[in-house]
Amino acid sequence: MMLPAGDEESYLMSEILALDDLQLAQSRVLTVREMLRAFGMFSTSASLSSSAPEWLEQELLVTARALLTCYSCDDATCVLTTLHALQKSRAMRDETNLSSHLKSIQGCAAKLLLGVAANAKGEKEAVEQTVCRLADEIPTMLPESPNRTYLRYATDELVHFAAASDLHYHIALWANEDAEVAFPEFWVLSNQPSFIPIMYFWKNDGSKWKFWLDWYQGFLDGKPLDWELQRRVALIGDAIWEAGPEAVAAEIERVRSLFELEQEIANLKEQLTAVQNTPAAALIGDNGGPPLEDAPARAFQTDLALIWKQVEELEEEIAKPSPSLSHLEKIAKALWDISLRMAAYCGSIADGMIREGSKELAKATAKWTAGAIAVTVTAQTESVQSVAKAIGAFVKTLQ
Numbered sequence: 261m262m263l264p265a266g267d268e269e270s271y272l273m274s275e276i277l278a279l280d281d282l283q284l285a286q287s288r289v290l291t292v293r294e295m296l297r298a299f300g301m302f303s304t305s306a307s308l309s310s311s312a313p314e315w316l317e318q319e320l321l322v323t324a325r326a327l328l329t330c331y332s333c334d335d336a337t338c339v340l341t342t343l344h345a346l347q348k349s350r351a352m353r354d355e356t357n358l359s360s361h362l363k364s365i366q367g368c369a370a371k372l373l374l375g376v377a378a379n380a381k382g383e384k385e386a387v388e389q390t391v392c393r394l395a396d397e398i399p400t401m402l403p404e405s406p407n408r409t410y411l412r413y414a415t416d417e418l419v420h421f422a423a424a425s426d427l428h429y430h431i432a433l434w435a436n437e438d439a440e441v442a443f444p445e446f447w448v449l450s451n452q453p454s455f456i457p458i459m460y461f462w463k464n465d466g467s468k469w470k471f472w473l474d475w476y477q478g479f480l481d482g483k484p485l486d487w488e489l490q491r492r493v494a495l496i497g498d499a500i501w502e503a504g505p506e507a508v509a510a511e512i513e514r515v516r517s518l519f520e521l522e523q524e525i526a527n528l529k530e531q532l533t534a535v536q537n538t539p540a541a542a543l544i545g546d547n548g549g550p551p552l553e554d555a556p557a558r559a560f561q562t563d564l565a566l567i568w569k570q571v572e573e574l575e576e577e578i579a580k581p582s583p584s585l586s587h588l589e590k591i592a593k594a595l596w597d598i599s600l601r602m603a604a605y606c607g608s609i610a611d612g613m614i615r616e617g618s619k620e621l622a623k624a625t626a627k628w629t630a631g632a633i634a635v636t637v638t639a640q641t642e643s644v645q646s647v648a649k650a651i652g653a654f655v656k657t658l659q
Contacts, residue, residue, distance in 0.1 A: 277427075284379055307457060325342060327365075347370065430482050431482045433479050492519060493512055517650070532568065559601070574647070
């Protein structure tokens with residue numbers, strides 16, 4: 261299993277680690293980080309040109325998929341599917357086209373994928389063999405070149421060592437050896453190359469590689485993309501991966517938009533709960549005097565019920581294999597219209613409560629209460645609009 265933020269600390273046994281003594285979970289993180297560094301430094305005359313050949317784009321895509329799967333998936337079927345695709349691609353590529361640099365990264369990824377699959381199946385001996393193989397391969401992944409000065413490995417005649425900071429995904433990829441997760445302000449990035457070729461290649465055609473730019477930048481900064489989002493990308497079907505970067509980019513955009521819509525829905529539910537937990541008296545103006553703006557307040561309560569209904573329909577629709585575009589657009593419009601009514605109601609809350617406040621309450625207290633209610637309703641109004649916008653973004657990926 262990958263190590264999300266906060267879980268790596270239990271693995272820190274010393275500042276310098278012998279690679280042969282690592283557990284698979286530790287070796288997995290360290291190997292992925294080194295593969296990411298090596299992948300970032302990959303370059304050929306073709307990759308630095310304005311128009312890279314199709315075969316190179318596909319090889320880079322296959323490699324990126326393998327790296328992504330190495331840390332984001334623990335399901336044996338998913339891991340072995342990715343491994344098969346990697347091996348198939350390597351078998352199809354003749355020796356003159358695939359550089360030794362990229363072959364080294366792919367070979368290391370294949371070993372790690374085998375180890376992850378073996379771990380999922382409970383094959384302890386195979387897992388131990390994987391750790392030993394990776395211990396030999398990790399320190400030599402980058403070719404002999406000036407770039408080797410960036411690597412943080414030491415060695416004696418028999419054992420390779422690595423810095424414990426390399427057991428953290430939430431530390432910048434090229435940070436100094438004594439970097440700590442809790443103190444990013446003290447990270448030193450003097451190890452980081454001034455030019456990272458893979459980023460240059462991807463930026464040449466950002467439309468096809470947008471996700472991968474964000475993905476790599478996240479690791480560079482020690483701020484990886486959401487783990488669940490990455491797992492969903494890794495689970496994209498073989499047929500789409502084989503169709504090439506454009507098809508993968510379109511599917512990732514759909515996956516990402518759906519994921520972001522689900523996040524907005526979850527946030528809206530929290531806001532709805534917050535409003536529902538607000539005393540009814542505060543929402544309808546019962547502060548010791550007669551009801552305030554009775555009709556608008558009751559309409560607001562009706563709108564709250566309508567939002568819940570729309571959210572339930574929305575969740576049901578997006579769970580379908582082929583959501584209805586017209587239904588999604590209808591829900592988005594309904595939510596947007598409700599948000600406009602809520603915004604108008606919110607603007608009247610503070611004035612109404614202060615104007616009709618109870619004689620027993622000090623004016624300052626009445627202002628504070630009104631402000632608190634207004635903030636709660638405003639937050640929910642913004643959440644409703646955010647869901648409506650997220651629906652629109654998701655619909656675009658389905659057209």
